[in-house]
Amino acid sequence: MNDAVRIGVIGTGFIARGLIMALEGRPDMAVSRILTRSKPDDRRDLPQKGALTNSAEDLIEYSDVVVECTGDVLYATDVLDQALKASRPVITMDAEVQVTTGSYLAGLGYITEAEGDQPGCLATLKEEAIQMGFKPLVYGNIKGFLNHTPSVDEMRYWAGKQGISLDKVTSFTDGTKVQIEQALVANGLGAGIAQPGLAGVPADDVSSGGAILAAKAKSLGYPISDFILSPGSPAGVFIVAEHDEKFREYLRYYKMGDGPYYTLLRNYHLCNLEIIKTLKKVQDGGDVLLNNGLHPEVSVAAVAKRSLQPGDRIHRGIGSFDAYGSAVRIQDFPDHIPIGLLSEAVVRRHITPGSLLSFDDVEIPETLALDAWLGCAKPRCAVSRA
Known part of the structure; x- marks a missing residue:
């Protein structure tokens, strides 16, 4: 890749594929690794298949800049934690992770949301x-x-x-x-x-x-x-x-x-095509365009879409048929559970449709994302670990 900036891409979905295509043929930037949780040999839908890896360590080692666009809060938090601790600048097209754990990640190093969304x-x-x-x-x-x-x-x-x-x-x-x-x-x-x-x-x-x-x-x-x-x-x-x-x-x-x-x-936003502009800004030593800040005031609470019963399992909050997200001021709803943390959550008590879910309502797994949220929210709210 000569002197081209090595771009590590996390994700293989719609935006990631579009970014990989947009980077093809550029003399100044090149995709070095593409992190996927699927089997690389089974992926016939991606350009630059040879760059696929299942190893976050491999992605980080062979990347100068990391671009994350999975929309999976828990997974992205784990990988970006490693990337930032390895002093790699991070670009996201993932407002979901930014608004849930982005404040924690911003305390580790350079992380910015991309232009385009x-x-x-x-x-x-x-x-x-x-x-x-x-x-x-x-x-x-x-x-x-x-x-x-x-x-x-x-x-x-x-x-x-x-x-x-x-x-x-x-x-x-x-x-x-x-x-x-x-x-x-x-x-x-x-x-x-x-x-x-x-x-x-x-x-x-x-x-x-x-x-x-x-x-x-x-x-x-x-x-x-x-x-x-x-x-x-x-x-x-x-x-x-x-x-x-x-x-x-x-x-x-x-x-x-x-x-x-x-x-x-x-009157437009061109997602994967515009990520290139943010990559160029990082390459030139530019400032952070946008992130969640170190002291967030606003969160996105989970609201029940349907009647939930004790023992019900919410496999994923965002994009589910169990809950939708509603922006709230953290100080006004200190016990709310961010919808980005709802993953394999088990309902503890009956919840009526339209109710804001709290940490007392559901049990969620121990994850870095949970630790990150509680660490950033604790000075401003009374949430305690269940």
Whole structure:
């Protein structure tokens, strides 16, 4: 690979495959290892099959930079713990791990979310807005559809149609994904949330929905991270901001409206293609684009989708038919269990649909991810180990 930066990729799903394809033929970057939990000889769906490995140690040894995009909080936490302790810079396209254990990982070394998914794109848009003198009030995501309790059959249909996994399409549909993304944005960009579960304003267009959210932010006295529900709007992100009154005439001339709120829209996010930009930034010694910060204020709590009985097992929280995620302020719900920690969890007592799950409600395995969460949350809440 000569002088090319060696890229180690964790994961073999939709985003990982796309990143590997995007790196092909680049003279400055090359995939060195691809970490998978499947049998390498059985994988005929991946480019650069020869780079596959089942060893995290092998990945770390032969990588200058590690890119993680599995969406598996427990697994990713274990591997990234090793990578950061080996002084490898880490890039994630995995808001799930960032918002659950990212604060612990940020204490170990360089970890940043990539540009390309909504949180990274909002971080880049904020940088541009600040440079132009805007004062952000809203860091906004755009969602086209929401159903907290979709059926298994309809999710299987859409998973097959879109070529993504069942758990991913379910987490998109039930709102868990947008709650996770906006929690990361709040923690990483110094914003708050307007209410548990976010406001999620229905809107015909970005500007009208953004103005409603901006008014909420003004009444609260701090910028907020939130989303609009707007089926006709593009799949992008936006910032609603104020600007110095002396530039009102200029902004009106630039077709930004009459103020006092101005909407900056980025009408696309290209995921695997944009990770390259963050890799280049790391290669050039750039600062962290976005991570969960060392002292998170916002988490994503698990909420029961259905009636749960003692002895029921929740194999995986995110993208399941047992629970969905809801953004909360940690200090307001100190005993909540983050949905990212729900893995092979056993229900201890009857839980009604719509209830926020607590550590008293379920028993979860001892993992590094659990230790990481309790270590970061303990100064701010009264959660104790069961």
